[in-house]
Amino acid sequence: MSVNFPDPDALIPATGWFIFFSLVIALLLNLLPLQGIYLIARPDFVALTILYWSINQPQHLGISIAFLMGLFIDVSNASILGQHAMAYSIVAYIAFILHRRLRIFNPLQQVPQIVLILILMQVIILLTGVIAGADFPGWHFFLASVTGMLTWPIISFILGVLRNPKEDPNTI
Amino acid sequence: MSSAPQFFKHGPGSLTRLLFFVLLSILLMVEDTRLNYFPEIRHTVAVVIYPLQRIAHVPTNVYNALTEFFSSFHLIKENDFLKQRHLIDRKQLIQWQALEAENSHLRQLLGAVQRIETQAIIAEIMYFPRDPFNHKATLNKGSQHGIQPGQIVVDDKGVIGQITQTYLWSSELTLITDNGHAVPTQTVRNGLRSIVTGTGKNGELDVRYLSINSNIKLKDLLVTSGIDGVYPPGLPVAEIIMIERNPANPFAKITSQPIAGVDQNRQVLILSFMPPALETPPETSAVETTKSP
Numbered sequence: 001m002s003v004n005f006p007d008p009d010a011l012i013p014a015t016g017w018f019i020f021f022s023l024v025i026a027l028l029l030n031l032l033p034l035q036g037i038y039l040i041a042r043p044d045f046v047a048l049t050i051l052y053w054s055i056n057q058p059q060h061l062g063i064s065i066a067f068l069m070g071l072f073i074d075v076s077n078a079s080i081l082g083q084h085a086m087a088y089s090i091v092a093y094i095a096f097i098l099h100r101r102l103r104i105f106n107p108l109q110q111v112p113q114i115v116l117i118l119i120l121m122q123v124i125i126l127l128t129g130v131i132a133g134a135d136f137p138g139w140h141f142f143l144a145s146v147t148g149m150l151t152w153p154i155i156s157f158i159l160g161v162l163r164n165p166k167e168d169p170n171t172i
Numbered sequence: 173m174s175s176a177p178q179f180f181k182h183g184p185g186s187l188t189r190l191l192f193f194v195l196l197s198i199l200l201m202v203e204d205t206r207l208n209y210f211p212e213i214r215h216t217v218a219v220v221i222y223p224l225q226r227i228a229h230v231p232t233n234v235y236n237a238l239t240e241f242f243s244s245f246h247l248i249k250e251n252d253f254l255k256q257r258h259l260i261d262r263k264q265l266i267q268w269q270a271l272e273a274e275n276s277h278l279r280q281l282l283g284a285v286q287r288i289e290t291q292a293i294i295a296e297i298m299y300f301p302r303d304p305f306n307h308k309a310t311l312n313k314g315s316q317h318g319i320q321p322g323q324i325v326v327d328d329k330g331v332i333g334q335i336t337q338t339y340l341w342s343s344e345l346t347l348i349t350d351n352g353h354a355v356p357t358q359t360v361r362n363g364l365r366s367i368v369t370g371t372g373k374n375g376e377l378d379v380r381y382l383s384i385n386s387n388i389k390l391k392d393l394l395v396t397s398g399i400d401g402v403y404p405p406g407l408p409v410a411e412i413i414m415i416e417r418n419p420a421n422p423f424a425k426i427t428s429q430p431i432a433g434v435d436q437n438r439q440v441l442i443l444s445f446m447p448p449a450l451e452t453p454p455e456t457s458a459v460e461t462t463k464s465p
Contacts, residue, residue, distance in 0.1 A: 029228075031221075033300070034299070063193050076224075086197030089192065091194040133351075
């Protein structure tokens, strides 16, 4: 692969503030006012950011933060309170138990496993919605998992580069 | 594992924590859909998230400002057009005022309830939610602007939906296409009463509980009947686009299409409609009265 992803082991541990800001920016991207097909096809940036941190810094981002982000999404989405909270908690847990295995691969090789996690997350959201009385919205609902899969290497790359300490030219 | 050294203790295990949060989510969902004891939870989170919503709305505002700036070159033409339009409307308005006076006079003669005037507040749709289950939108006016749950939202053509939840500076609008939202209507042609419910699909509404021999035709216009005391009477709601009369079913399957641009507009009007208070029945009959229709 020509893309050089930063080696996870060589990165300095991200601080809490950095994680916090990345989550805020992901939340902002999720809140962008879009309509129609753009809205349905928009990847879930919050879920991807939660996945990234639960894989790469599992000691910093716990299930509780995933739960809290889910509550924010639920209120802003006007959906059932707890729907996304439950989905994100489960995503954070799965990423936590798989993080040692996932870190063997680089972000491009992680894509097939990430897309499975994303689809599972959407199935949970769909099931809770259907149990609460909604209709099946159609298969295009899962478009967000596909775009999320395509966005994953980009997000991993950006967050990795931002975490990477600048090389000091004066050091030997 | 009480014998484990302090160094290895990390609080409860991850599976325990997951189960705890999943249980908490399920409790929240049940509370939110069935019981609704603590609306404060939602309101508190909404206040926390409000600044972010405003920031996320900035690109749209910039885009709108830019398009307005560029469209200002056509202002003279637009002004002329609007002046002509105003003249035409003015003529109709004068006639309408005369009609209104006549109508209220006739109603007085009949001893009927006066039609209530409505007041309107202009609001803007901030954004639509992501998941396709709920046909809802968030508006930029909230309880601080005097918005109350139950108010009706219209655009320039007809009914869009109803306010279902208010926060301090924003409110939640349930569209008429939402699965589970119903509007009592009447056809303009013959005054046939019916109920229009959302189907959860864009641009499609069901007209329920009309028997197969009922007098309804394609392209019939449905307007609000005002019988429920929630919707002001006479607002256009939908147009019939399909009627399926299958003798096997007791009811005809009638599909209609919303008149208003339910998922197109940015600016909407929130109507504050005070329904006429029901006259309190006399003490003796009050015991036997059941639910009002």
